[in-house]
Amino acid sequence: MFQSTAPQRRSIPHGRRRAALWAAVVPLLVAAPIALTGEAQAATPGTSVSYATTCTPGVVPAIHGTTISEITVDNATPKVGDTVNVTYDVTQPASGNPTSTALPANVILPTGVVSLGGAQTGTVTVSGTRTNPPVPGNAPFPAFQMTGSFVVSNPGAITLSPGNYNINSNYIISLDTPCTIDTPPAGVSNTITASPATVPNNRVITDSPSSGPAGTKVAISGSGFTAGATVTVAGFSGTTATSDVTQATADASGNLTATLTVNAAATTGIIAFEGATYTPATASPPVAYSVTAVVPPGGSSQTLNSSVKGGTLSMTQAGSTVTMTPVDFGTGGSSTGALNAITVKDFRGGSSGWSLTASNTNFTGPGGSSLPAAGLSWTPSCTTTAGSPSTCAAGSAGAVGTAGATLASAPAATLTGGQFAAGANLSLTVPAFTAPGSYSSTLTLTLA
Structure with a gap:
């Protein structure tokens, strides 16, 4: 379902062009967040990185091995102030079970850090869950995954590299196996490009x-x-x-x-x-x-003035919640629905066009499970009310996600304005064995 999470927001419109041209343009931003509930899919994977690692479980001599891992992010083009979710996948741990005692399922907990570089430095703390298969005595540890997040503080290219990690086994006794990179830092696995935060124009x-x-x-x-x-x-x-x-x-x-x-x-x-x-x-x-006009000497006149008062660019939505069709566990498929109708009113009476865009967050579900934002796609539509000076055009069909997409727009012209109805059919890709339960995402609409 979609569920509204914030009231409609409006910013003050901007101005026009100087030099040889002052375009009679008064852009107005209107944003209405909507929460989506359904089920979703994937983020931005990085490259696989291999690095020499020394693990010291304490009960046996140090173990020297090679770690192979990859870092995935859910938003490769964030703005300053956005939160980026990070996944550290260790596909080959450098250490194995340091004892001859077999470990049962769900007793291993991985934790670690991801190193940030470039425009923003520091580390991101990541942790996994105790969801391992059984591990025989002295056998290699299975692959594991750790997740965490950080807030973007600086614009520019930010690199993400694997850092040190620890493997805790909690069976009979609690035993830590810390693993340290021999020659830090490890190679860069992923890079995101952050843009400056949007600054409102209140002039x-x-x-x-x-x-x-x-x-x-x-x-x-x-x-x-x-x-x-x-x-x-x-x-x-x-x-x-x-x-x-x-x-x-x-x-x-x-x-x-x-x-x-x-x-x-x-x-x-x-x-x-x-x-x-x-x-x-x-x-x-x-x-x-x-x-x-100036009245000539000896004459008289009366000037009759009338005016047409320009209004604003605004939008309203028919509802704030959308319930999408369920998908069967084990089968997967598409969870579908339709965006609540959006009415755009351009009553400014200028020469500006407008654009209605949207983006959505990851779908969050039960027990910390989630589905990526990019799994949501749509087929937009837009109709123009008869007599409107402008004609709207629907955006292209395709993914929405954190990068966003255009729902509808109208071009600039000598005289623009009118009333328009925008909508979209929605489809969410759900993997076959997604954990059962309700999943929710926030879709934010922005009119500018």
Whole structure:
């Protein structure tokens, strides 16, 4: 089933283009997390690494051998602040049962560390479970798996290498067999590439007055800018810059005060952005301005003003829970369902397009069992309400997962807007012998 885990989130829209172009674009982010319950599948495996290891069980002389292992991650492209789950698979331990006493099933507990390098250093503590087959006396230890997680703190390439590990056997007596890499570090088994955390744009301005004859001095007030930043305040008409421009400095609190003299009769709006070159990340949404006609001497006239007020980009969902079809243990297959209908309303009245994307987390189940996020795939659909200026397009069929995918979108144009209905058929790949029980994942929808 899908289960809602957070309320709808909205960020303040961005601005438009400077230089020769001010695109009348006011992006608005709307995110609605939804929890998915069903059953899922695989992550990003690494390369197999072989390294000389010395194990010292204490009851016999040191054991010199070779360890072969591999490190898998559930998210190879996280952002700073994301949690990455790590699996350390030892396919060939360097040591075996150090005693002649046979060990029964489920008495061996592996623990260890994974070494981080590159953009982020340190270690990740990993541990397994006592789920071994029986081990005869003096026989090799079977392969085992350990898991752990860490939070990404720095952007860039982060390497993961196998570290030291310990094998504890708890039968008759508790016996540790610590295994140390002879020449650390071991080779790199996996690498993830972390991107910076998303920073919201809270810049906004107001103008007073919002109309007047050519030559009017307009007071601009703003907030949310970088403290001490030089801010360009400029006029535009449609998608073209006018000659009206000035600069001011944001104070220590990020507030802005400026005066823009509007001389160009074509100016229909005002925008502010940091620096001399427009970038959406440092720009405010535009505010409207109209230049009124000057009445000739001896004549009289009345100007009749009307307006169409632009709204927002928003979305709503028909529900927050989706129950997917069950899959039989031992058979596996596809657990299917349908995303609750999403209604997108683009009432901004500008020239911006929009994109609705989604990503999902791993499916968690009973007793710590899990299924990878990448096992969820979908076939998106999107329909446009009659009379809408824009036409939406459905995203491509395929996997969703932590990397995310596009559900629907509408392109930028001279005039955009409208109402749209988006949805998707869902399918989750479930391996044949997945542990019985309910599995849950969180699907997050983002509208921008």
